[in-house]
Amino acid sequence: MKLFKIIYFGLLLIVCSCKTLNTNLSIPEREAPTSFSKTSTDTTSIAKINWKDYFADEHLISLIDTALVNNYDLQMALQRIEIARSGVRFSSGELFPKIDGNIAAGSTKYAKYTESFAGNSTTEFEGKGIPNPVEDYFLGLTATWEVDIWGKLRNSRKAAISNYLASIEGNRFVMSNLIAATAIAYYDLLALDNELETLEQTIKMQHEALEVVQLQKEVGKANELAVQQFQAQLLNTQALKKNTLQQIVETENRVNFLLGRYPQPIERTKEKLFREVPQQIAFGVPSQLLLNRPDIREAEFQVQASKFDLKAAKAAFFPSFNIGAAIGFQAFNLKYIFQSRASIGYAASGGLIAPLVNRNALKAEFNRAKANQLTVMYNYQKTILNGYVEVANELSNIQQLRDIISLKSQENEVLENAIVASKEFYRMAKANYLEVLMAQQNSLQTKLELIDVNKQQQIATVNIYKVLGGGW
Structure with a gap:
């Protein structure tokens, strides 16, 4: 009776102490804006457009298709999904009894001055004494089952499912980044091709200018310094061409x-x-990022998984109810093991196991799960904020780049006219060779800048598609 009371009060103490383990955690949340622009509340978003339709470049589409099949980062992300799926299967299997086939053989020799030896030496079986050593053979089934009273195993399974869903979103995020990275590298390559073409045209023009100056030197209308300056400019442009060729290779x-x-x-x-880039890009509203961006969805599932992990950690403080059973053929001699039904034996047991001494380890695991949940909750809020900022930045970037392209195009036109005028004035001795060199250099610089700005604009259209949640 005293033992029963001790067990009762021990279990009561465990249950009462577990009530202090709070699993309802929360953090301050900042309310997201209702729109990206004060003048637009349209919910249409380019994130819903399939990436093949969005890019509409057969060469780029072919490259992305190949990347989606062969890219190593994506292949590793797919394997992480398989790992998470295996975790779900394992946690689901923990809910059911474990049944094992068991074949066992043993031999025990009792020391003479022991209770077992004394008992066996005076015991006869079918007219014969029990041998020493005595053999033991078993062939049958054994089963164990932890009855999930407090939901520890169910919460572990729910956490595994959430982690599996998070891994799927993680794979989609890798896919979206891969598509964007391939497109960005592709536009880098197109820009370098156009830079190379511009440099080759400039080199041809500078060759012609150098020949003119050399002829003028021969007739006394120019000096050696002018020839050297034109030649130096040509060599510099040729060096730029070599550098561009290396960048193309890389x-x-x-x-x-x-x-x-x-x-x-x-x-x-x-x-x-x-x-041509569309004048208006459909960017939707901020709340759509929660559904469209895979990194936000991944963070959300990680929050769910952490909540279930914390509940499972709390349930570990409660007593676990375990059931064990075994049935099979058993005998101390192999010739008896299948002789009759008398060789069939079985056993069944059940009990509560309550943690009493090693509670510090359980508390440490609970505190770890609690800190992990708070961490992923903050990460979820951070991911949402980051998504909004990225969209806002790219929308502004696209508008500014559109204006810069317009200005740079006008500047390029003016400088091309300046080259023509400077050459004519130089022939008429109304301008010196430095003015011609300066006009050529400024024109080349502006053309390269115009190419770069167009590249930035194309990359901005890739980035806005990605940050809005497109590409998976």
Whole structure:
């Protein structure tokens, strides 16, 4: 009776102490804006457009298709899904009894001055004494089952399911980033192709200018200094061309790396760099990011998983109810094991196991799960905020780049006219060679800047598609 009371009060103490383990955690949440723009509340978003329709470039589409099959980061993300799926299967199996086939054989020799020896030496079975050592053979089934009274195993399974769903969203996030990275590298390559073409045209023009100056020197209308300046400018442009050729090689290799293949030529059309960008981009409303962006969805499932993990950690403080059973053939001699039904034996047991001494380890695990839940909750809020900021930045970037392109186009036109005028004035001795050199240098710089701005604009259209949640 005293033992029963001790057990009762021990269990009561455990249950009461567990009431202090709070699993209802919360953090301050900042309310997200209702729109990205004060003048627009349209819910249409380009994130819903399939990436093949969005990019509409057959060469780029082919590259992305190859990347989605061969890219190593994506393959690793797929394996993380398989790992999470196996975790779900394992946690689901923990809910059911474990039944094992058991074949066992043993031998025990009792020391002479023991209770077992004394008992066996005076016991006869079918007219014979029990041998010493005595053999023991068993062939049958054993089963164990932890009855999930407090929901520990069910919560572990729910956590595994949430982690599995998070891994799927993680894979989609990798896919979205891969598509964007491939497109960005592709536009880098188109820009370099156009830079190379511009440099080659400039080199041709500078060759012609150098020949003119050399002829003028021969007739006494120019000096050696002018020839050297024109020649130096030509050499500088030729060096820029070599540098651009190296960048093209490296960028092609970067694309091939994303595609999971060794270096090979990349098919492309350099004119695609200047494809028209829509004047209006449908960006929807901030609340759609919760559904469209896979990184936010992944963070949300991680929060769910952490909540179930915390509940499972709390349930570990409660007594666990275990049931065990065994049935099979058993005998101390193999010739008896299948002789009759008398060789069939069985056993059944059940009991509560309550943690009493090692509670510090359970508290440490609970505190770990609690800190992990708070961490992923903060990460969820951070991911939402980051998504909003990224969209706001790209929307502003697209507008500014559109204006810059307009200005740079006008500047380029003015400087091309300045080159023509400077050459004519130089022939008429109304301008010196430095003015011609300056006009050529300024024109080249502006053309390269215009190419770069067009590249930035195309990359901005890739980024806005990605940050709105497109590409998976």
